Amino acid sequence: MPSFDQAALEAAADAIAAAGRWLAQRDWTPATSSNFSARLDDAHAAITVSGRDKGALGRGDIMVVDFDGLAVGTDRKSSAETLLHTHLYRRDPGIGCVLHTHSRVQTIASRLYAADGHVRLEGYELLKALAGNATHEMAVDLPVFPNTQHMPDLVTQVDAWLDTGVPAWGYLIDGHGLYAWGRDVGETLRHIEAFEFLLDCELQLRRLRT
Numbered sequence: 001m002p003s004f005d006q007a008a009l010e011a012a013a014d015a016i017a018a019a020g021r022w023l024a025q026r027d028w029t030p031a032t033s034s035n036f037s038a039r040l041d042d043a044h045a046a047i048t049v050s051g052r053d054k055g056a057l058g059r060g061d062i063m064v065v066d067f068d069g070l071a072v073g074t075d076r077k078s079s080a081e082t083l084l085h086t087h088l089y090r091r092d093p094g095i096g097c098v099l100h101t102h103s104r105v106q107t108i109a110s111r112l113y114a115a116d117g118h119v120r121l122e123g124y125e126l127l128k129a130l131a132g133n134a135t136h137e138m139a140v141d142l143p144v145f146p147n148t149q150h151m152p153d154l155v156t157q158v159d160a161w162l163d164t165g166v167p168a169w170g171y172l173i174d175g176h177g178l179y180a181w182g183r184d185v186g187e188t189l190r191h192i193e194a195f196e197f198l199l200d201c202e203l204q205l206r207r208l209r210t
């Protein structure tokens with residue numbers, strides 16, 4: 001029998017649905033793209049069902065998986081990218097939410113910086129929106145990983161990067177979009193919004209300099 005708390009699932013589902021509306025209003029989740037999750041406990045997460053309109057989620061569009069990415073208590077199919085969420089919950093108990101979006105800015109930046117392997121974000125006051133940062137006098141290298149339909153390959157690459165111990169709030173996937181995380185839904189939305197703003201600045205600066 002599933003052992004997660006039903007009230008926690010309903011609260012997580014409502015928070016995920018609200019986040020989806022907020023992100024979709026900004027056009028960051030086109031054409032059923034994107035996926036969202038929130039930790040329920042030390043073995044389960046609530047996550048979006050695959051293929052749903054992420055700007056119009058209801059409780060029936062959110063299900064439970066364990067940290068192996070297996071569905072719990074339902075025959076619905078979880079996000080195609082479930083493993084990119086669950087490996088983060090497994091490796092860091094401080095992570096309470098993972099959000100993935102597909103904005104134009106994120107997608108274009110991922111294409112332009114794929115060859116470098118990262119986007120360097122440096123000298124911006126808005127870097128302080130990333131949890132734990134107290135100054136603009138630092139650089140964050142947002143990695144760009146190659147896209148693949150084989151999630152275990154991506155998990156291996158993300159794990160190798162996180163194993164270096166570098167402070168980390170998210171990453172880009174080439175031609176695909178952004179993953180970001182935080183201790184709860186609110187903090188993760190702030191990280192997504194901060195990365196969107198910082199990437200937009202980098203793209204605009206690049207245009208102005210050519």
Ligand SMILES: CSCCC(=O)C(=O)COP(=O)(O)O
Pocket residue numbers: 031032033034035048049050051052078079080081100
């Ligand atoms: C239509 S976008 C292609 C899949 C994707 O990248 C995505 O974010 C949504 O997949 P899901 O299975 O989570 O709906």
Ligand SMILES: [Zn+2]
Pocket residue numbers: 033034035081100102176177
């Ligand atoms: Zn995606």
